[in-house]
Amino acid sequence: MSFGVNLDSSMDSMEETRFKKKHSDLIQKLVKKLHFTYTELECIFIIYYKLQKDNADKNATGITKNQLRDVLHSGLDMTDDALMDRIFSVFERGPSTTVSMETWATALSLWLRGTLEEKIDYCFSVSTQCFGVVAHTHQVYDLLGDGLIGRETMFFFLRSSLISQSSEDDAEESVKDMIEVITKKMDVDRDGKISFNDYKTTVLQQPMMLEALGQCLPSREAVHTFITTFTPRIGKM
The missing domain is CATH 1.10.238 (Recoverin; domain 1)
Structure with missing residues (x-):
């Protein structure tokens, strides 16, 4: 002391x-x-x-x-x-x-x-005990609180980061392209949405994908x- x-x-x-x-x-x-x-x-x-x-x-x-x-x-x-x-x-x-x-x-x-695992849970977790508090629907990327990252959620995060760098129409087209790339990389079970297991599996293999939807670290x-x-x-x- x-x-x-x-x-x-x-x-x-x-x-x-x-x-x-x-x-x-x-x-x-x-x-x-x-x-x-x-x-x-x-x-x-x-x-x-x-x-x-x-x-x-x-x-x-x-x-x-x-x-x-x-x-x-x-x-x-x-x-x-x-x-x-x-x-x-x-x-x-x-x-x-x-x-x-x-x-x-x-x-x-x-x-x-x-x-890395703490940061994965922080960025996106479905329903875990997070630092002694039940996290449930309050993770950063789990915008709708359903434990999944769908295209609407990806569009929300990615559009906000690109809209300031180009025109609105160009930004939306770029976002759609990025959503396709991210979904292809992260949607392990190919159901069209990214679950926590999809996200964790991908990030453990490719840590650079941790903040794929925006900087939160x-x-x-x-x-x-x-x-x-x-x-x-x-x-x-």
Whole structure:
């Protein structure tokens, strides 16, 4: 542990020590299941705490989703607004506009050091226990909540990423071509839709297909840069 060791020079050492002691039980709990050391979690919690202090609403119980969106945009190179609400729904349930400290740490663990299988479940899972919360219909790519990726869903995600790069008519034709390519690669059982098993089987064989429908994970460069802000240990534990 690092009680008494000042991790952030912009915070008063007594304030930081009180903060770390207050949340030590939660850190002890999370260090057993996330891809961070105890000291790394302290740093991640302090980043959260500083974001919360910057919140205009001083009565808020956590950082806002808009603040998290800013972190994703500026710190993790995740800029696809069409996917943001879907990304948030994977980790946070209900109508709350804030993100809890545990959710913050859990999300960063996946984004920065998650295994391929964790990322597969995050991007698209049918009905699994996701970080202690029943995920059911709230996965990123499972837009309709039926456990399948159909052509309508693919069109929704792909069109939003291409429409800004060309005319609407050209974008729609390009999307249709991409849907054919993705379906051919991922529809293992050839039923016209992509199930979770189709998706997982394909991605395990071809990891580059993980984000075939749009970016919902940070780039490798962004991961490296973000991690080095709080630890010199780049790799997994």
